[in-house]
Amino acid sequence: MIALFLLFQAAVTPAVPSDWSKLPDLRLATPADYPAIMTKFVRDEIAAGRCVAPPPVAGKTSIKVDMIVLVASANGEAVKIVPRAINCPTVEQFAAGVVQKAARGNIAGPPPGTDSWYHVGMTLTWGP
Numbered sequence: 001m002i003a004l005f006l007l008f009q010a011a012v013t014p015a016v017p018s019d020w021s022k023l024p025d026l027r028l029a030t031p032a033d034y035p036a037i038m039t040k041f042v043r044d045e046i047a048a049g050r051c052v053a054p055p056p057v058a059g060k061t062s063i064k065v066d067m068i069v070l071v072a073s074a075n076g077e078a079v080k081i082v083p084r085a086i087n088c089p090t091v092e093q094f095a096a097g098v099v100q101k102a103a104r105g106n107i108a109g110p111p112p113g114t115d116s117w118y119h120v121g122m123t124l125t126w127g128p
Contacts (some may be wrong), residue, residue: 014070014115016082026069026118028102038098039124042091051088062125063088065095069103069118076111078103095122 017023042063045051053061063086070080081099083092099120 014117017068017117020066020068020119023068023117023119026107026120028099028106028120030098030102034098035124039126041094042124043126045088045090050090060125060127062123063091064121064123065092066119066121067096067099069099069120071107071112071116071118073111073114076107078107
């Protein structure tokens, strides 16, 4: 029974695309305090040694998290979020959670005709 369910699920869920550059962008409005909260979380993860920051450029450190979001044709809701690995799982998971929350009831337009993948990214930047 479980095998049949998994087979059915695999048949109806579009495969995770390998080329994210051709996906349309998913635009989401996020509350104004999100960037500050997210940046603090990332800085804390780096300070705790769970992530390694890239070298600063012009005195600023930036971390970009790209994700793809599967939007269901039935209701226009985000049903799956896949972050691109940046060697910092806690930040990847946190960013995916932020996108999930921002997407809930907030995806503009009618549901797509089929389950469709979209791209969303966020860049967190801070100075010294």
